Amino acid sequence: MAFSGLIKGRTDWRDKSEIQGELGQRRTENLADRVSELEERVDHLSLLSMALWQLVSESTGWSEEELIKRVSALDLRDGKMDGRVLGSVIECPECHRPLSRRHRRCLYCEHEMSVEGSAFDEVVR
Ligand SMILES: [Zn+2]
Numbered sequence: 495m496a497f498s499g500l501i502k503g504r505t506d507w508r509d510k511s512e513i514q515g516e517l518g519q520r521r522t523e524n525l526a527d528r529v530s531e532l533e534e535r536v537d538h539l540s541l542l543s544m545a546l547w548q549l550v551s552e553s554t555g556w557s558e559e560e561l562i563k564r565v566s567a568l569d570l571r572d573g574k575m576d577g578r579v580l581g582s583v584i585e586c587p588e589c590h591r592p593l594s595r596r597h598r599r600c601l602y603c604e605h606e607m608s609v610e611g612s613a614f615d616e617v618v619r
Contacts (some may be wrong), residue, residue: 579614 548558572580586593588605598607 547561551558551561566575568579569575569577572578580595583592584595585591586600586603586605589600589601589603591602593600593607599605600607
């Protein structure tokens with residue numbers, strides 16, 4: 495009796511493990527689909543950026559060197575040359591603890607971050 499209970503318990507454990515494995519596989523497939531979708535969107539945005547740059551360059555005469563200088567200047571606005579628009583972590587102006595740029599409100603003191611009012615606020619985080 496105790497032995498069959500042990501086997502049953504072990505079978506249940508395997509079933510749960512199999513279910514967790516299937517769920518994990520499904521999550522992985524969903525993430526792979528999402529990454530693929532994001533790659534397509536990045537490719538499309540890259541094409542749009544390149545087309546816009548060619549139009550701007552042709553109509554203004556601006557060189558690619560000027561574009562690269564501007565990219566570097568924007569990159570350095572947060573004090574770091576890291577290929578990102580802004581650092582991902584800032585300091586809360588109220589409690590001075592680290593705060594992710596993705597959050598509009600401080601997790602520690604609930605200070606509401608002011609809206610900067612840039613057209614890029616929703617995409618630059
Ligand atoms: Zn705070």
